[in-house]
Amino acid sequence: MIPEVPETETAVRHRVAVLVRDGVLPMELGLVHQLFGAARDGAGERLYEVRTCAVTGPGTIRTDADFPVGAPHGPEALTWADTVIVVASHEEDESLGPAGLPAPLAAALAPLPRGADGTRIASICTGAFVLAAAGLLDGRRATTHWMSADLFARTFPAVRVDADVLYVDEGEVLTSAGEAAGIDLCLHLIRSDHGAAVAAEAARRTVVPPHREGGQAQYIQRPLAEPRLTSTGAARAWALTRLADPLTLSDLAAVESMSVRTFSRRFREETGLTPMQWLTQRRVDRARELLESTDHTVDRIATESGFGTGASLRQHFALGLGVSPGAYRSTFRG
Known part of the structure; x- marks a missing residue:
């Protein structure tokens, strides 16, 4: 269990909860922590606090690699957060449909405040299936990994799927394409919160390109x-x-x-x-x-x-x- 950070140290930080499920892609989980952890103010202080959580409570989560990861927090971290990021699970995502989410996941997401002043929620890769199954993408433009885009569009016809972009910002709900596009999404969120200079410095710290527009093509077949x-x-x-x-x-x-x-x-x-x-x-x-x-x-x-x-x-x-x-x-x- 990761020890709690005293509230006095985190009061001014933007709170980010990363929701992980069995089959999580370790790269996606890691990039969220790396990029938000690299976002600092002029005094070098962290601007975000990031917590990893699972709907089944604190515990061990299987990955799609040969090692597990620990989730130190349960679903209460979702209501604690200012931003929730749902990373992909290749075990679960493409089986989700318009009938809705599994009961524990639905119960965990249901209390999140909605609207302009509510919790900002984003997905990486096929995590978009979770947002769509929860009804958060109905009538909105969204993206996901190009290999899953056709299935996504057939499964959720109320969503306007754009398979040719890196990420889509619909205000309080954002979606991104495959794993590396999660980098672009996180930098976009940092840029939106704290400006281009902070995002560029976070990119430099993690040695990634500072800015790829969301409309850039995610995959070029040539x-x-x-x-x-x-x-x-x-x-x-x-x-x-x-x-x-x-x-x-x-x-x-x-x-x-x-x-x-x-x-x-x-x-x-x-x-x-x-x-x-x-x-x-x-x-x-x-x-x-x-x-x-x-x-x-x-x-x-x-x-x-x-x-x-x-x-x-x-x-x-x-x-x-x-x-x-x-x-x-x-x-x-x-």
Whole structure:
């Protein structure tokens, strides 16, 4: 049993409960602890407390490997938490259906507060089957591992399944694709809670990419007999050093010595976005960093991030984040 942390030490921390079941994937459980554990404030203090729990109470849980894991907490941790993360169980998930959840699991999830001020709940990989069987995804957009997406869509027709993305944020309910996409989901949650700088530092601590957009394709099926297929990675790297410049689609295609049409097609295959969508998102990222780390005016930040004018920056913030640059700065700088 892991000893309880005194309440005085955790009062300001966001509380995360990870729900594990027999057949859990150890990587998914580990990445949640690693990433939230790496999120620190300016003084180096942890911003999250993470507890592992099982609906059957404290005990040992089988994994899909040749070793078990311990769950130090029971279902009471779910109501304690601000965020609940359901990780996958290959033993159970794909057998779940619209008839609902097994009674112990349903009873554990039932008390969670719902709505905008309730518990935030997220899934990794096929953990989405649990959320769907609990009715939490009806009428919502969601994703899961691409290999399970067709079954998921057939089993839960009330869910709008998007099998081509890394994660989906529907406010208080979030879903992510296969195991590694759980990294992207956790970083997205940290970024939403504490800003881009904290999420980037957590990524650096764990040596993972700091930001992959949720809309990036989770799986690209491509024939092996295309040895001359050229990546668009060089163009992306080139653009990241020139975000303030008025880049065009032709400029990006020229870096890879491709026609605009070929470049656009390959870019979308590799990222799930059009070149201009990707460029806009990177410019928003740059603007967020500057709002968090500098006292520059909005107009200056707009120039340095490539939006040109403060009005353009405000428009893209409203569309992409739902807040103004000033409100974003107030939230993440105080």
